[in-house]
Amino acid sequence: MPEIGTAPVLAVLVGFFHTALYVLLRGSAGGRLPFVFVAAVLGAYAGQAVGIRLGDPVRVGDFGLISSSVVAWIGILVVAAAGVLGPSRRQT
Secondary structure, eight states, rough: OOOOOOHHHHHHHHHHHHHHHHHHHOOOOGGGGGHHHHHHHHHHHHHHHHHHHOOOEEEEEEEEEEHHHHHHHHHHHHHHHHHHOOOOOOOO
C-alpha cells in the first residue's frame, strides 16, 4: 500500500479551516459549501507546491502555510464569484 504524504493531509486541514472561516464570515454558503470545500483543499494543495518553489516563510515541515492559505482563498473566491455570476433559480 502506498504511503500518504503529509501534504494532502495538511491541505485537507487547511482547506477545512478556511472553509469554516469563510462560512463564519459570510454567515452561510448555501448549496455551494461542498464546492467551496473542494476548491479550498485543491487550492491549499496547489499553494503548497508554489510555496516549496518560492520559499514560504511559515512552514510546517515541508508544507508552506502562507502560500497554501493564499491559494485556498483564491479558490474560495472563484467559487463565490461563480455562484454570484452564475444563473440563479427562479422561484415560482
